[in-house]
Amino acid sequence: MTIKAVTDDLHPAFALEALEEADPADRRALLEVVNRLPEALPLGSGPASLRARLLEETSRPPERYAPFSRRLRELYDLPRPAVAELLTRSADPRAWQRSGLPGIRKLPVRAGASCQDAQTYLVRFAAGVTFPAHRHDGAEQVLILAGSYTESTGRVWSTGDLHVMEAGTAHAFTIEKDEDCVAATVLRGGLQFRSLPLRLLARLLGH
Numbered sequence: 001m002t003i004k005a006v007t008d009d010l011h012p013a014f015a016l017e018a019l020e021e022a023d024p025a026d027r028r029a030l031l032e033v034v035n036r037l038p039e040a041l042p043l044g045s046g047p048a049s050l051r052a053r054l055l056e057e058t059s060r061p062p063e064r065y066a067p068f069s070r071r072l073r074e075l076y077d078l079p080r081p082a083v084a085e086l087l088t089r090s091a092d093p094r095a096w097q098r099s100g101l102p103g104i105r106k107l108p109v110r111a112g113a114s115c116q117d118a119q120t121y122l123v124r125f126a127a128g129v130t131f132p133a134h135r136h137d138g139a140e141q142v143l144i145l146a147g148s149y150t151e152s153t154g155r156v157w158s159t160g161d162l163h164v165m166e167a168g169t170a171h172a173f174t175i176e177k178d179e180d181c182v183a184a185t186v187l188r189g190g191l192q193f194r195s196l197p198l199r200l201l202a203r204l205l206g207h
Contacts, residue, residue: 123185
């Protein structure tokens with residue numbers, strides 16, 4: 001099978017629109033296609049810098065998270081411009097705040113009316129970090145924008161998955177060792193950690 005070269009006719013906006021309109025079952029496969037677009041460039045066409053630049057541009061925020069624009073609008077009850085601004089902020093390392101736990105940083109999200117009773121963040125987990133065992137006082141939704149983690153049940157949650165935890169559920173999870181994990185979260189209620197020091201820390205931080 002011959003792969004057609006990427007041309008000006010295949011504009012990035014076309015790929016993003018396809019991803020936004022895709023069913024959840026198809027989105028992961030489409031994301032893989034977008035991430036592999038540079039491989040479709042013929043080796044002999046154009047300078048190697050073109051391939052490197054395309055790889056770089058599609059592998060970092062905000063472009064990397066742009067395929068999730070529609071789902072972020074729904075999750076945070078925000079209009080398109082607000083989500084675009086959020087993704088632009090995510091590219092600034094200074095926008096990410098310490099969480100109080102090693103290897104975990106947060107970017108606050110000013111969500112819409114339906115999320116006013118919730119804590120809303122983008123969260124970045126360093127590769128290999130384990131988020132300690134805890135119980136949910138309220139429901140939490142986690143949309144994974146990059147990377148993956150393995151839950152204490154053994155289930156793996158990956159890019160594009162929406163992990164919903166109901167009130168009363170308990171778990172821990174570990175980020176895969178080869179890549180940071182970035183997730184959009186909506187947390188209602190607090191987290192009750194098993195560890196007493198972590199419970200005290202969560203109280204100080206308002207979790």
